[in-house]
Amino acid sequence: MIDLFNTPGHMARRFQQIAVAAFQLEVERGGFDLTPVQYVALATLALHKGIDQASLAALIAHDRTTMGGVIDRLESKGLLSRRISDQDRRARELEITPAGRQLLKKIEPYVQKAQDDMLCGLSKTEARHLLTLLGKALAGANDLSRAPLKASAPMRK
Amino acid sequence: MIDLFNTPGHMARRFQQIAVAAFQLEVERGGFDLTPVQYVALATLALHKGIDQASLAALIAHDRTTMGGVIDRLESKGLLSRRISDQDRRARELEITPAGRQLLKKIEPYVQKAQDDMLCGLSKTEARHLLTLLGKALAGANDLSRAPLKASAPMRK
DNA sequence: TACTGATCATCAGTATAAATATTATATCAA
DNA sequence: TTGATATAATATTTATACTGATGATCAGTA
Helix, strand or coil: CCCHHHCHHHHHHHHHHHHHHHHHHHHHHCCCCCCHHHHHHHHHHHHCCCCEHHHHHHHCCCCHHHHHHHHHHHHHCCCEEEEECCCCCCCEEEEECHHHHHHHHHHHHHHHHHHHHCCCCCCHHHHHHHHHHHHHHHHHHHHHCCCCCCCCCCCCC | CCCHHHCHHHHHHHHHHHHHHHHHHHHHHCCCCCCHHHHHHHHHHHHCCCCEHHHHHHHCCCCHHHHHHHHHHHHHCCCEEEEECCCCCCCEEEEECHHHHHHHHHHHHHHHHHHHHCCCCCCHHHHHHHHHHHHHHHHHHHHHCCCCCCCCCCCCC
């Protein structure tokens, strides 16, 4: 019989569950209304002006279908704008709005606090060690998920 | 600016994403139709005959509401049965069916394989170390999530 | 030009996850 | 026993995540 509670699968789910809860808690404490995924998408967009949805999804290892909904919600909050690309009429060019940029700046300390919170049971050294091992595991198993992480925007062959 | 890709939050999401994908892949390869959550619920039920939904949810650190849907799907697959408790007519007593028990037995090697897959980037020693650190982090931050893990079924005050 | 294959976005469907409200039932305290 | 409180399950809403399919468009080629 498998010892469920010590499997990487079960621990992965718990860790993610705690990560989301910590994020929500801190961000709400700051008076913001933003989910973890929305934050990551917006923060990444801030660094990649004019990127399209599929490329953004690839950058943060998200499914492109899921990303559509995330973008919708960010757009309706006025945090980004979306327009059809001149170069490629299939693609939507995304751009962060001034409101989005301002939100990112104000929310950052709360996000940082949440990151610390979820590792509160570990020493500084242990925390660093955990992130290193986790990073190595992710790199090794990256291709297993539908939305593997790509180092940069997908190449045109 | 936060380095998103090395935050515990982002890594937690990726790790969970890969865990689910590895599980689906192996389980499908074995010809089964079961999600990770459904598996954990069923395997835990096998060890706790006659438990009610809320207690099962608490045992595996799941939200009560979410568990309702999971149970529904397991019931419709004929893997468990549900009846109103004699002791407490609010509660539904759950019991794994013979079909459920048989499925658990047959699916186990595939589940085990998935657990190995998601750590394929690590050596045996590193994998053990990662699980230890992850366990310690979870214990320290357990109370942050809405569905904290409880050692046993919730106590009656 | 017409064809082929790939890509971008979207849609429908299923499942997980949590928050909130409601209903039914228990339990405790006055 | 009654009234307050707690709990079990359900329903509803919002958000994430993936599968498979479709339509529009693009790039390269015959």
